[in-house]
Amino acid sequence: DGGITQSPKYLFRKEGQNVTLSCEQNLNHDAMYWYRQDPGQGLRLIYYSQIVNDFQKGDIAEGYSVSREKKESFPLTVTSAQKNPTAFYLCASSILLEGLGKNIQYFGAGTRLSVL
Amino acid sequence: GEDVEQSLFLSVREGDSSVINCTYTDSSSTYLYWYKQEPGAGLQLLTYIFSNMDMKQDQRLTVLLNKKDKHLSLRIADTQTGDSAIYFCAERFRDSWGKLQFGAGTQVVVTP
Numbered sequence: 001d002g003g004i005t006q007s008p009k010y011l012f013r014k015e016g017q018n019v020t021l022s023c024e025q026n027l028n029h030d031a032m033y034w035y036r037q038d039p040g041q042g043l044r045l046i047y048y049s050q051i052v053n054d055f056q057k058g059d060i061a062e063g064y065s066v067s068r069e070k071k072e073s074f075p076l077t078v079t080s081a082q083k084n085p086t087a088f089y090l091c092a093s094s095i096l097l098e099g100l101g102k103n104i105q106y107f108g109a110g111t112r113l114s115v116l
Numbered sequence: 117g118e119d120v121e122q123s124l125f126l127s128v129r130e131g132d133s134s135v136i137n138c139t140y141t142d143s144s145s146t147y148l149y150w151y152k153q154e155p156g157a158g159l160q161l162l163t164y165i166f167s168n169m170d171m172k173q174d175q176r177l178t179v180l181l182n183k184k185d186k187h188l189s190l191r192i193a194d195t196q197t198g199d200s201a202i203y204f205c206a207e208r209f210r211d212s213w214g215k216l217q218f219g220a221g222t223q224v225v226v227t228p
Contacts (some may be wrong), residue, residue, distance in 0.1 A: 004158075031213075042204065042218035043159075050213060068227065090158055094214075102147045102166070103214030107158035 001029045003027065004063035006091050006108035008028040011115050013078065013085060021076045030060035030096035033105060036060060046089075049074055050096055078113060090111050119218035123207060127225050128226045134192040136222045137191070140204035143186055145207040150179065150190045153221070162203075200226045 004025045025032065027060045030078030031050045035043040049068040063082025068074055074093075078085045088113075092105040121139045130133045140148060146167050151159040165172045165179045165188075172179045174221040178191040188205055209215045 004160075040220060042220045043121065045215070048213075092159075097214045101214070101217060102164060103208050104149075105159055105216060106158075107119065107151075107160070109158045110156070112156075 004091060004093055004106060004108035005083070006089075006111050011111055011113045012014065012045070013018035013113060014116050016080045018077055018079050019085075019113070021078070021089055021091075022074055023074045023076065023108060025074075025091075025093045025106075025108075026072060027093055027106065028066070028071075029106075030071065031094045032068070033092040033094075034058075034066065034074070034076045035090045035092065037090060037110075041051060043090065085113055086115050120205060120217050122203075122219040122222045123182075124220065124224060125223045125225070126201040127227060128195050130195060130197060132151075132195055132225055132226050134190075134195045134199065134226075136187070136190045136192075136203050136205075138190075138206065138219055140186050140188060140207040140219075141217065142207060142209055143150070146210050147208040148181065148188050149181075149206045149216070150188075151204045152161065153204065153208065155188065156202075159204060174217060195224075195226050197226050200224060204210045 007022045022096040033048045044060050047066045049055035065077045090110050091108045094105045149164040150162045152162050153159050156192045176193045180189045206216045206218045
């Protein structure tokens, strides 16, 4: 089955600890995204990547880091600098757009991160 | 403003029609989308509409677009209990890489 796999489903972080959220896709999509979802708020973009070995900051990148060493994988690290990490994290992917085409993003099932 | 706006909650009786409204920000946005999120899950694309269209129908779903007022709506006919979820509208900005801006979501509760 083609899709996006996020792991783990639940993650707990201790004070001062870095944690890494996994996102893997087998859709052969070039572009991948990380969003943060807080209750009663829309999705906020953390980072995105349009191609391997390249990524860009989104609206709320502070306290987060990413890498894109493989087309299929886009892990997100929540660093100790992120003081309020408790949230639901969603990974998405899409084909690489040309011009003004539709950007249909496909989402994983999410990772819920909590602070101990 | 910068935000895509949606009402936060809608209650509807099973079998009735639901209408979820959204006001978006950029009159030059090219595509507008409706996503559905069930509890504890990711977002699932329901439908989308290109900005040069006024209406799009897909089975029980009808999307209406009013570009002048930057207003988007999603009508669900014959609402079922399985339609209970959070519905997000999103707009695709007319920029080089297609950023999507999401609203805060409308929680739809279907009652028997």
